[in-house]
Amino acid sequence: MSTFSASESGLGTSRRPLSLRAAARRSDEGRLARRVAAGLAAGATWAAFGASCLWWDDLGDWSRTQALAIGAFVVAAAVVIAAAAWPPGRGGDQITRRLPWLTLLGAVLAVWELATAKFGWAPLPFFPPPQAILEVYTDDMPKLAASVLASVKLQLGGYAIGAAAGFLTGVAIGCSRAVGYWVHPVLRFIGPLPATAWLPIAFFVFPSSLSASTFLIALATGFPVTVLTWSGVASVSPAYHDVARTLGASRWFLITRVAIPGALPHVFVGLFMGLGASFAVLVVAEMIGVKAGLGWYLQWAQGWAAYANMYAALIVMSLLCSGAITLLFKTRDRLLVWQKGVVRW
């Protein structure tokens, strides 16, 4: 029995009164009606996109115009069906939230189709029509997939090494005066240098262009991760250390259970910045060094004036980078549930 139970038993949920539930049902119906209307609008722009592919003849010789049109009609139908038939709830709200964007996307694609393939308003080799890009995905898949694989492997290796090294260095500087004394000047001198400036030396010093590129990506990742981990450790209030020390904490406990958890929000900012920096290095390293991966694919496409391939590779690259950042933010949200008001990616 507790003296405080009376004041703090309010955690349970109570049933909603009937009138409230009726009101909730009415608002559910209103929401469904609005969702169906928005779905029809999105379906209309995608259908218009499909129709724009078929109505006029292509200016050039592209083999995937019909497939593209069919795809557009399929999207249009799927959007309308999903908007009308999805049960209300979280999934339904998600659909509602995306419909305006889908509408705009259909409209932009239709205009793009007309401006390139049908009327040639945009100068042709530089602005390929959607079906040309689709053609790259269907016909040049093996090369593109190999490039994606090479990029992901290089990026993952370099980023993991850089993040781990940066994290450990940052914690070491933050927790040990001696390490700080020796490492800080080195960090100040070398850190701000763009990693790409090392490119010529790296490719000369390292045994293979792959290891050189891995080193450069690790370097680009490591600097922001180090600095932010360090500042994170430094930002942990000494009061937490005092509390832990009076409770018998060892030095190891203070590092692993006080300094590191307290620094994690900063560490994730560093990981985020490192990710951005490493993408830039990745592309340059692939263009100049390893001759594989999406960066190299881009350059190869430019050499052949294959602009459709370039756009196709760019789209894939942007999906990959965005996916990597999403993954990072999801990890952070899981680890930092205790923080309030974190930014959603």
Place this chain on the structure above:
Amino acid sequence: MVAAAAALAPRVVGGAALEVDRVSHAFDIDGQLLPVLNNVSFTVAPGEFVALLGPSGCGKSTLLRLVAGLEPPRAGSLSEDGVPITRPYPSRVVVFQDPTLFPWRTVWQNVALGLQAQGILKRERARVDAALDLVGLAKFRNAYPHQLSGGMAQRVALARALVNDPRILVLDEPLGKLDSLTRIAMQTEILSLWQRSGFTSLLVTHDVEEAVFLATRIIVFSDRPATIKAEIEVDRPYPRHRGDPALAELRHRILGLLGADATW
């Protein structure tokens, strides 16, 4: 509640003696030396409950930091049972003025901190539950600190200290943020815990009535740099009654020492 208190302190560890011997301390603020404690000496017998009173900013929290072993004094020495205090040790547990709960730990994990740091959490998990029961927060064991009210946070901080079986419990205005009803309940709770397990208590408070109700002895400090202005035995048996005229008389005297008798 009584059962919870019994589960928390199954063995009487007993209190330790505390000796503060001619302690002076000062802080360096931009090259300027700010004297905070001036030649403070007192002893606390094992199992005694001593309250420290003094004007704000006179150096009470600083003295408690020295007792905890978080800082060495500039002059003088402190000892626990005759052993000089040179570093923090979990036999002397501090409840700080701010709750300083670890925001990345749940309430339960915060209370478990000391046992985990000492490597005995696996054996002693039940003690954490008992401590949470004691402060009435068992329902909030999985909440994070930002989901607690100020008073609840302070109760968690109290539970985090009590779970360690301290021989000297150092309390820095631990009830300062509580509403008056909870405050009274917690005072009774601290008192019964103290009587049951016999630890030595050192309590800093601004509330003269609280000091008079709880302590066996009250030490009144002067303005900064703090020196001891008076030591007052509270020679009344427990359980005490808040309306006791002898306590009221004592309270009046202490307020006078603190220079607030005109408002009484």
